Amino acid sequence: MSSSSLKALVAFMAVAAVAELAAGSKTWTIKWASGGNYGDWSSKNTVAVGDSVVFTYGPPHTVDELSAADYKACSFAAPVSSDAGGSTTVVFDKPGTRYFACSSGSHCSMGQKVAITVANSTAPPSSKGGSSYGAAAAGAELASKLVVGLAVGAGAILAL
Ligand SMILES: [Cu+2]
Structure with a gap:
């Protein structure tokens, strides 16, 4: 994979992560x-x-x-x-x-x-303490997706 396509991939992953955070x-x-x-x-x-x-x-x-x-x-x-x-x-x-x-x-x-x-x-979304199990689970899922996205992005940057 060329350096420029890797950079494009990193940019895409960053945009996707932000879009997912804002989806709510x-x-x-x-x-x-x-x-x-x-x-x-x-x-x-x-x-x-x-x-x-x-x-x-x-x-x-x-x-x-x-x-x-x-x-x-x-x-x-x-x-x-x-x-x-x-x-x-x-x-x-x-x-x-x-x-x-x-x-x-x-x-x-x-x-x-x-x-x-x-x-x-x-x-x-920012409330503390009162969140239901469902909201907490959704937040945890989102956080794990974000971590995976960032890890993949960081890996791609290191490979450049
Ligand atoms: Cu008017």
């Missing part, structure tokens, strides 16, 4: 526009702990995270966060409901608002 989390995309109807988005898209939601939009839209009360009232006086960058990524690291709305004009009251609920049933 998902990225959702919301095309964020005025007049959108996002009322049932969360019930149709099951965001789990560890997942990310990316809002994509152009000016003049914003993604403001609000309290439940401010969300209900479309009040932007005290947002938790606010972004107008055009691509806003929100990581859902724990269960619960978070509220997002556009602060531009009357977009919020016209429906450019979404409440995203992450269910309790999925345990965070």
Whole structure:
């Protein structure tokens, strides 16, 4: 095997290992526009702990995270966060409901608002102590695969 194909193999194994580690989390995309109807988005898209939601939009839209009360009232006086960058990524690291709305004009009251609920049933991958046998076994299996992948990769590097 040539040196370059070995290097390609090592690169592939590294990418595969990273992809496997990330396989548990998902990225959702919301095309964020005025007049959108996002009322049932969360019930149709099951965001789990560890997942990310990316809002994509152009000016003049914003993604403001609000309290439940401010969300209900479309009040932007005290947002938790606010972004107008055009691509806003929100990581859902724990269960619960978070509220997002556009602060531009009357977009919020016209429906450019979404409440995203992450269910309790999925345990965070990083939680300690409370993990079930199944989760622990899956973690051990993943770790052993990663070790094998790294060992093969290291062996290939030494052979170059
Ligand atoms: Cu807007």
